[in-house]
Amino acid sequence: MESMSPSYAVCVRGASKAYGSGKKVLNVLERLDMTVQKGSIYGLLGASGCGKTTLLSCTVGRRRLDAGSVWVLGGRPGEPGSGVPGPRIGYMPQDVALVGELTVRETLLYFGWLFGMSDDAIGERIVFLQQLLDLPPLNKFVKLLSGGQQRRVSFAAALVHDPELLILDEPTVGLDPILRQAIWDYLVTITRDDHKTVIITTHYIEEAKQAHTIGLMRAGRLLAEDSPSRLLGRYGSETLEEVFLILSSNQGPVDQGHDDPGTVDQGSVETLSVDQGAGTLPLSASSTEALHQAHGSNGDLNSSPNGHDALALQKLRANGKSAACNGGGLGGVHDVPVRPSPPFSAMFKGHVKALLVKSFLRILRHLGALGFIFIFPVLEVGVFFTAIGGDPQGLQLSVVNEELYAMNLTSCDQYRAAFGAPGSTYSGGTDDDYGQPVGNCSVRMLSCAFLDYLDHNMANQVYYKEREEALSATKAGDSIGVLYFSPNFTEYLEARRLYGSELSEDEVEQGEIPIWLDMSNRQLGTIMTKSIVDSYHAFSRDLLGRCHANPKIGEIPVHFEDPVYGVDNPNFAVFAAPGIILTMIFFLTTGLTATVMITERQEGLWDRSLVAGVTAWESLLAHVVTQGVLMGIQAALALIMMFLVFKVPCVGYMGDVISLTFLTGMTGMCFGFFVSVSCETVTSANFMSLGSFYPIILLSGVIWPIEGMPLLLRWVALFLPTTLSTTSLRNIMLRGWSLSKPEVYVGFLVTAVWAAALITLCMIILKYRK
Numbered sequence: 001m002e003s004m005s006p007s008y009a010v011c012v013r014g015a016s017k018a019y020g021s022g023k024k025v026l027n028v029l030e031r032l033d034m035t036v037q038k039g040s041i042y043g044l045l046g047a048s049g050c051g052k053t054t055l056l057s058c059t060v061g062r063r064r065l066d067a068g069s070v071w072v073l074g075g076r077p078g079e080p081g082s083g084v085p086g087p088r089i090g091y092m093p094q095d096v097a098l099v100g101e102l103t104v105r106e107t108l109l110y111f112g113w114l115f116g117m118s119d120d121a122i123g124e125r126i127v128f129l130q131q132l133l134d135l136p137p138l139n140k141f142v143k144l145l146s147g148g149q150q151r152r153v154s155f156a157a158a159l160v161h162d163p164e165l166l167i168l169d170e171p172t173v174g175l176d177p178i179l180r181q182a183i184w185d186y187l188v189t190i191t192r193d194d195h196k197t198v199i200i201t202t203h204y205i206e207e208a209k210q211a212h213t214i215g216l217m218r219a220g221r222l223l224a225e226d227s228p229s230r231l232l233g234r235y236g237s238e239t240l241e242e243v244f245l246i247l248s249s250n251q252g253p254v255d256q257g258h259d260d261p262g263t264v265d266q267g268s269v270e271t272l273s274v275d276q277g278a279g280t281l282p283l284s285a286s287s288t289e290a291l292h293q294a295h296g297s298n299g300d301l302n303s304s305p306n307g308h309d310a311l312a313l314q315k316l317r318a319n320g321k322s323a324a325c326n327g328g329g330l331g332g333v334h335d336v337p338v339r340p341s342p343p344f345s346a347m348f349k350g351h352v353k354a355l356l357v358k359s360f361l362r363i364l365r366h367l368g369a370l371g372f373i374f375i376f377p378v379l380e381v382g383v384f385f386t387a388i389g390g391d392p393q394g395l396q397l398s399v400v401n402e403e404l405y406a407m408n409l410t411s412c413d414q415y416r417a418a419f420g421a422p423g424s425t426y427s428g429g430t431d432d433d434y435g436q437p438v439g440n441c442s443v444r445m446l447s448c449a450f451l452d453y454l455d456h457n458m459a460n461q462v463y464y465k466e467r468e469e470a471l472s473a474t475k476a477g478d479s480i481g482v483l484y485f486s487p488n489f490t491e492y493l494e495a496r497r498l499y500g501s502e503l504s505e506d507e508v509e510q511g512e513i514p515i516w517l518d519m520s521n522r523q524l525g526t527i528m529t530k531s532i533v534d535s536y537h538a539f540s541r542d543l544l545g546r547c548h549a550n551p552k553i554g555e556i557p558v559h560f561e562d563p564v565y566g567v568d569n570p571n572f573a574v575f576a577a578p579g580i581i582l583t584m585i586f587f588l589t590t591g592l593t594a595t596v597m598i599t600e601r602q603e604g605l606w607d608r609s610l611v612a613g614v615t616a617w618e619s620l621l622a623h624v625v626t627q628g629v630l631m632g633i634q635a636a637l638a639l640i641m642m643f644l645v646f647k648v649p650c651v652g653y654m655g656d657v658i659s660l661t662f663l664t665g666m667t668g669m670c671f672g673f674f675v676s677v678s679c680e681t682v683t684s685a686n687f688m689s690l691g692s693f694y695p696i697i698l699l700s701g702v703i704w705p706i707e708g709m710p711l712l713l714r715w716v717a718l719f720l721p722t723t724l725s726t727t728s729l730r731n732i733m734l735r736g737w738s739l740s741k742p743e744v745y746v747g748f749l750v751t752a753v754w755a756a757a758l759i760t761l762c763m764i765i766l767k768y769r770k
């Protein structure tokens with residue numbers, strides 16, 4: 001089996017990597033070889049965009065090569081037991097990759113815990129790093145630090161566990177020259193005295209003279225890899241910059257046919273490389289001890305002997321084969337004893353502790369997020385139950401009452417003032433032995449009597465002289481409808497009772513109340529219709545009762561007994577409440593989690609934590625716990641509002657209501673995680689979660705029963721995460737059914753299956769996503 005020479009810290013062979021596909025493919029690394037000796041500083045130099053960061057991220061195991069191989073500290077990154085990712089390496093990415101809401105001390109504790117360190121050990125390192133890097137005050141929040149201060153903290157985070165291999169992507173950017181020199185001095189010291197290895201990229205080419213080896217990179221390849229002194233000597237140059245220019249012109253132009261510098265004209269490439277395969281590797285001859293001797297104990301690389309004779313210049317091998325990583329003849333290698341990693345359980349505890357503390361502090365210190373978490377459920381439930389389900393008020397109903405006009409009156413008030421209360425009066429005796437009335441029943445102005453029964457809060461009655469005029473007001477939107485009474489309304493309504501079938505069509509019609517309603521607003525029109533019909537029944541019952549007649553004869557012969565479940569005249573809000581509470585919790589938690597991982601990825605914290613050895617599982621677990629607690633608070637607030645403040649009725653077991661609500665919240669959270677791991681940007685995550693909002697709401701039976709949907713859509717609706725749970729919750733709340741009924745437990749089951757499926761999908765995506 002292929003292995004790596006123990007004298008190498010990092011060995012890259014034939015590395016190729018491209019981004020994109022088809023015409024937009026971008027070749028960033030092209031059969032690149034790189035060898036980093038243990039106990040040395042390796043300066044990786046190259047123009048912006050030449051692929052340095054890509055190479056480093058493949059080295060730390062965050063990206064996969066398309067071809068070629070990488071060995072790090074004797075193993076392949078990501079392989080079990082390699083320790084990479086993990087505490088053996090310290091990685092400082094190009095971006096600051098810290099949590100703005102943590103203080104400097106908390107940041108270093110976070111990374112220390114990730115590496116399995118004790119609080120005492122971290123404390124000691126903090127004191128040391130404070131002096132080395134002139135860290136800002138430890139209790140200052142990272143987001144309040146300057147760019148340079150943040151970079152120092154980021155650097156300290158990579159150093160906190162004193163790793164064997166440091167991979168630093170432009171650590172000195174934005175730092176003053178004195179601090180830069182202090183950092184380089186420190187790197188020289190740890191490589192010399194502690195036999196640590198450092199790979200560093202920098203844009204300050206000249207500062208890289210202090211490295212033991214320089215890798216000059218261009219267009220995805222290493223143009224040269226040697227000690228700075230030898231490079232300068234060979235090209236008779238004063239500066240590394242000059243060497244780079246000479247090598248670049250030797251390499252030839254970057255292929256202009258490609259839109260980036262990462263692709264080169266293959267025909268003109270000429271690469272300097274170290275012949276490791278033949279065992280004549282000058283770097284191996286200069287084992288790490290020799291390296292340090294050659295550079296002087298003070299790390300001054302310019303004092304090394306000119307060894308350019310030893311360097312093999314060779315054409316890039318036409319067959320593309322690269323030297324092996326186990327290049328022989330490496331006698332005298334000073335190998336560093338590997339510090340044992342803390343046991344798995346300690347690492348796991350450290351990871352979970354760090355991730356949980358970070359996530360909780362982040363949320364607690366984010367006032368906007370806290371407001372979102374605590375105010376929204378209260379606000380949304382409050383708004384829903386206050387706004388929905390109430391009867392409309394303040395409408396206008398047009399009345400054309402010819403009965404009044406025939407008496408030269410313009411309103412019922414005028415009639416009342418002149419003739420007393422309208423309606424019926426019974427006089428002239430008691431009922432006979434069979435219960436039949438024997439007296440007289442006189443009726444007066446029944447139109448006004450009926451109008452009194454209408455809900456005056458719901459609609460103001462406005463009198464119009466002409467029917468056309470009243471209709472115009474309704475057409476103009478000023479009125480919800482028109483009620484018309486004929487001049488002989490009272491007479492013919494009474495005649496209906498007394499003479500029934502003997503009346504002509506015209507006489508029957510004169511005893512009717514024609515109504516023209518504006519049904520453009522379905523809810524208003526329907527509520528008005530029901531209100532008028534209910535008012536008529538009440539009027540008719542009263543009228544007949546007063547006349548000692550059976551009040552039922554005035555009603556249609558269909559009688560609704562007390563409902564089997566629910567109440568007479570149910571409130572829409574009560575019908576919608578189960579669906580509303582579940583979809584609300586579902587989407588509140590989706591919103592809470594949908595961007596959480598994207599933000600971490602964009603900040604670089606995700607990558608950095610994974611390089612520190614955190615697994616995607618651990619990260620997801622910590623998020624599930626943190627977000628789960630928040631979701632719990634949201635669900636509790638929503639339920640308190642619904643049942644204690646708005647007194648929504650629930651005849652079933654409250655424990656089932658609470659568990660189903662929490663389960664739905666968990667599913668919403670899992671959906672949020674799914675969005676978070678499958679979308680690249682916050683914008684696309686927002687589109688995805690908002691885009692799913694309407695289909696789920698519309699099809700879950702909250703607004704319209706699914707029985708009213710086409711069959712195919714009904715099936716789709718049944719598989720959505722909140723449809724069956726809504727039915728289930730309605731069955732618990734309004735029917736009082738328990739979990740033993742399939743109509744209840746299926747809702748729980750489907751919701752749980754959704755949660756499990758979504759979290760599994762997240763794990764699969766996280767496993768394969770690089």
Ligand SMILES: Nc1ncnc2c1ncn2[C@@H]1O[C@H](COP(=O)(O)OP(=O)(O)OP(=O)(O)O)[C@@H](O)[C@H]1O
Binds near residue numbers: 019026046049262
């Ligand atoms: N995820 C990605 N998808 C597509 N292209 C990418 C991606 N990451 C990097 N690139 C492109 O790959 C090329 C190399 O990028 P890389 O970050 O490795 O360069 P670099 O040498 O580190 O640059 P700099 O010194 O400016 O940091 C650039 O053209 C960059 O735009």
